[in-house]
Amino acid sequence: MAYDKFIAITPELHRYAVEHSSFRDAAVADVEQAGEDMGDLASMQIAGDQAAFMTIVVAAIGARTALEVGTFLGYGAIAIARGLPDDGRLTCCELDEKYAERAREHLDKAGLADKVEFRIGPALESLRAMDASEQFDFAFIDADKTEYIDYFEETLSRLRPNGLIMLDNTLRGGSVLEPGDSEAARVTAELNDRLAKDDRVDVALMGVADGITLVRKR
Numbered sequence: 001m002a003y004d005k006f007i008a009i010t011p012e013l014h015r016y017a018v019e020h021s022s023f024r025d026a027a028v029a030d031v032e033q034a035g036e037d038m039g040d041l042a043s044m045q046i047a048g049d050q051a052a053f054m055t056i057v058v059a060a061i062g063a064r065t066a067l068e069v070g071t072f073l074g075y076g077a078i079a080i081a082r083g084l085p086d087d088g089r090l091t092c093c094e095l096d097e098k099y100a101e102r103a104r105e106h107l108d109k110a111g112l113a114d115k116v117e118f119r120i121g122p123a124l125e126s127l128r129a130m131d132a133s134e135q136f137d138f139a140f141i142d143a144d145k146t147e148y149i150d151y152f153e154e155t156l157s158r159l160r161p162n163g164l165i166m167l168d169n170t171l172r173g174g175s176v177l178e179p180g181d182s183e184a185a186r187v188t189a190e191l192n193d194r195l196a197k198d199d200r201v202d203v204a205l206m207g208v209a210d211g212i213t214l215v216r217k218r
Contacts, residue, residue: 006207018048023055023082027110031075034102044072046142046168050209051079054140054166057214058083061164063137066090069123069151070143074103080140081112090116091136093126095143123147127154135160142168145184148191152215156200159217167191171211 009017018024028048035045046054058066058080064087066080071094081090094100100118107113119126123143139155141148148167155165170176170192172185179185195203195215202216 014047014049021049021052023052023079024048025110027078027106028075030109031073031078031106034073034106035075038073046075046079047209050168050212051075053208053212054079055083057164057166058138061137061162063163064088065136065138067136067139067155067158068092069127069139069141069155070094071103071118072099072142074106076140076142077103077107077116078110078112080138081107081115082110083138084115088115091134092116092118093123093143094118094120095122096120124150124154127151127158130158134158137163139163139165140168141165145169145172146187148187149194152191152195156215156217161217163217165215165217167213167215169210170205170213171207173210176211 032048035042054076063084066084068077068080068090071077071092077090077092084090094103097120100120104113107116124147136158137160139159141151141155143151152165152167159165170188172188175182175185176189176192179189192205195201195213200218202218203213205211205213
């Protein structure tokens, strides 16, 4: 019997995938519910299968320092921090102080707040204000899609060789194929095209969630 190399994920199948992933505890349930309570903004939050994947990737590469560009309610921060060692450090760039405060609450419930530092304000400003000595093993980019190219360049310059960047929403619901008038889709498609030809990195764009791109700095 022949099988396709990919399948369409139904809501039921996605729930199955999440329920068969690790790191399902009360702290995760709280942050997931907080996202659902945001109504239309719920789509800004990563899902449980992606969170588990992030934790495993961070731990597998032995990351000790990590960066998050766009924190929202803290689900990604929890996933990253859980993959770091006890003395690991996560720096979160978040525009909105209210979101940062809610993220701190969720990180505290997960017992991870001591690993995390927040920098509040526009992410590009926070990145460009970092000292050149600040280097990271892992970075997760999930903020304003219209600035993804700039986020990537600023992050890559602060990533150690063999470090990983994970970019979220790199398929934009399929709109990268025909961006039309969407600036977010146009910028994302342009970044995807650039990364495919960038000899500084190795790239895997995966059909997970709304598209996840893993970038390894050579």
